[in-house]
Amino acid sequence: MIPAAVEQKVATIAAAFDAAKIEAGRKLFTQACTFVMGIAKADDLPAPAGFEVAFAGRSNVGKSSLLNALTGHRMLARVSNTPGRTQQINLFTLGSRFTLADLPGYGYAKAPRAEVSRWSDLLDAYLLGRPNLRRVLLLVDARRGMKPHDRDWIKRFDTAAVVFQLVLTKVDKVKPAALDTLLADLTTELSSHAAAHPYIAATSSTSGAGIPELRAALAELAMSD
Numbered sequence: 001m002i003p004a005a006v007e008q009k010v011a012t013i014a015a016a017f018d019a020a021k022i023e024a025g026r027k028l029f030t031q032a033c034t035f036v037m038g039i040a041k042a043d044d045l046p047a048p049a050g051f052e053v054a055f056a057g058r059s060n061v062g063k064s065s066l067l068n069a070l071t072g073h074r075m076l077a078r079v080s081n082t083p084g085r086t087q088q089i090n091l092f093t094l095g096s097r098f099t100l101a102d103l104p105g106y107g108y109a110k111a112p113r114a115e116v117s118r119w120s121d122l123l124d125a126y127l128l129g130r131p132n133l134r135r136v137l138l139l140v141d142a143r144r145g146m147k148p149h150d151r152d153w154i155k156r157f158d159t160a161a162v163v164f165q166l167v168l169t170k171v172d173k174v175k176p177a178a179l180d181t182l183l184a185d186l187t188t189e190l191s192s193h194a195a196a197h198p199y200i201a202a203t204s205s206t207s208g209a210g211i212p213e214l215r216a217a218l219a220e221l222a223m224s225d
Helices: 004-016 019-028 063-071 113-128 148-160 176-190 211-223
Strands: 033-039 051-057 089-094 098-102 133-141 164-169
Touching (some): 063 098, 063 211, 133 148
Parallel strands (some): 051 133
Antiparallel strands (some): 089 098
8 A cells, every 4th residue: 555645745746637637637548448559660650640648668667557557457558577578669549539659668688689779779760750749758666766778768858859757656665755855856857858848747556646647637738739
């Protein structure tokens, strides 16, 4: 169970989201969400269409778990304890015009060098070739904080002029004081990046903390399109 003090911290962060925004987020993610295709090569990327949000992060950071929590489908994105399981870009449709993209996890040292290079090339092609990509959610494990690989990808987002939003995962496993410090440090660090969204989401796919607020943020983004 998530500590009460951490729940309070998450609630404070999310105070900007009123009941109407929370409800809009809930409605958005109650729409049918289905797997479309897996992309292993840049040439296989479909033509940009509609509205797209991508999920990025280190291997085993919880991307699949977050996707499942947001959509309410426990097995929509396969969850595995084996790092490096997602080896392609997996596309899902939410409703009629919203696409969710689960990107390959990065930073897994045991993956063959050729595979890591292929993933890197694929992700570069994706970031530079998707004019309909409105935001990348960059997931960071709250227990470990930002790592060099995360910062490397932030540089890529800056270069590609792609807006990214930091999403802390597994906040139920962090003490309140440590979460306070982490949020303060990350807010300061992100202030120097033009492509960074100012709101850092603090979530737990296990307890559901922060999930309604993240849905609301994405619904607000969709309505502004």
